[in-house]
Amino acid sequence: MVEATRWGREVNGIGRREAEESEGALCGDDVWNGIGESARRPADAPQRTGSGGGAASEVTPEEGEGWRGTGFTRWDAIGEAHWNSSPGCDLNDQIEQLQQAVSDEVCAPELLPFAERLVADVQAVLQYQQQQLGQVHADTANGIVSAIGDRLAQHLQRQDCMRVRYALRNYYRVRLWKAQRHATHYLRESQSDPRCLSPLEEAFLRRYQRNMVHHLNESFLKHVPEPLRRLDDVERNQSGHGTELNMVTAPDLDEYVVARFVHPCELDLAATGQSLPQAFPFRQGDVFCLRYRFVRDALLRGDVELI
């Protein structure tokens, strides 16, 4: 049902479909046509070194009226009506990607591969910007007076640096928190897949593991008989036939996460290993709460974001 009023059309977007009566649907089925949305860019976007970074002028909504897109990107949140000309600002996509990486890490139960390229780029830009600011600071210390506009710009640049540093630190912090929960598991995984941990994280986890083992030994393990001192035992068949209890815990991939589909895709909703391929089609802009296991591959491909 398309509403006839101007506001109705603008609010609900052009691509609105009938709401489906599907069981288990908590909320709406309004589909945005996603014209105003900037698609998730690959991690190898052009590096920004202080002059003209990722172009955001790809955002060119059609009739230029009302509010388009999914409302998820920064462009859509204001619902501006005048998109006829280019908006007059040049956005750095990598900051948005970093924010999304933080969001993914915070929501996912397992540690995602380290975004090496993204972090290196952002750190390089941050360093450059701080050097610029340092230069300006030296100038003012030497008595060179700048116009009010320039001082304002410097203040904003300093605040911007703090924001980016916070985002980066948050990323490291969340990753370390998750890594510590299952340190041995991730160290084992990083042997086979070097992408999952950064070198610094790996070094940290080794020290952490060493400390933990030392602490446990000193506290009580040294008083325990020799054969019971291992920290990676696997107990088999203790809780019934075929069960396995592992001292080295792995993250629980069956936790529920809220995923937003950036690109339409079909997910196999059968449990992994089953022979029944039940591909459920997801549309762009759908937000679902489902088990992490089902969206894991799509997340690593970039079709899905965790919010």
Add this chain to the structure above:
Amino acid sequence: MLTRGPTLSELEYSAEDVLIWIEPRVSVPVLHLIAGDFGPLLPPETALVPLWVALALRRSGYCRVRAPVWLTVEWLERQFEAERESRVLTAMPFRFEEVATLLLEGAADDVADAARVRACLENLLGMRQGKLRRGLQDIQHSDMIKLNGIGAMELATLRPVLKNVLEGLHALEEEEEEVGDEGVVNASADRHTGEATMAHANGTPGSARSSMATAPRRLLLRHPGAVP
């Protein structure tokens, strides 16, 4: 539940990246920030900047913020009507609650009729909360829940409840199947069978197993022959 989701401060931080139009009162050449190049601020032309820049300038009186199109009484009232008529959540900008809060606190003078806007917003939020709560009561299966149109803050408050509900339901479903299918091999492995999931998602008549998952526990119904 071990993953926490974004905290409220993180949500506010993300909301401050949203772009907004301002009318600057001071002349600033192109702003070269890490977040992007914004500029140049030449009064009286309007400029598009991130929300944190707008608020920083507003605090020192260097600009006037232009409220987004959805932060007006008419728009919010219309949206309220649409929300009332719709069975499900209507679509709103993802971070509307945070952006609205930041603007009403930091630039209340620039928002037309701020007190009424606040009241309309609260009505709208209340209605949406009511729908979410009723939706929670209607959850029958722990497979998937569709949350189109939800806002970031609403999701943050809903997340722990939703996770507990779904995990509890899932544990109950597992228990039902394990208790009921003792004579069948691979009972627990089949609990995620797409068949059952698809049946619920599409509303098509499900298999005997899916109907068992929703029916109250009646052990008499379960026998190896009925399991696909």
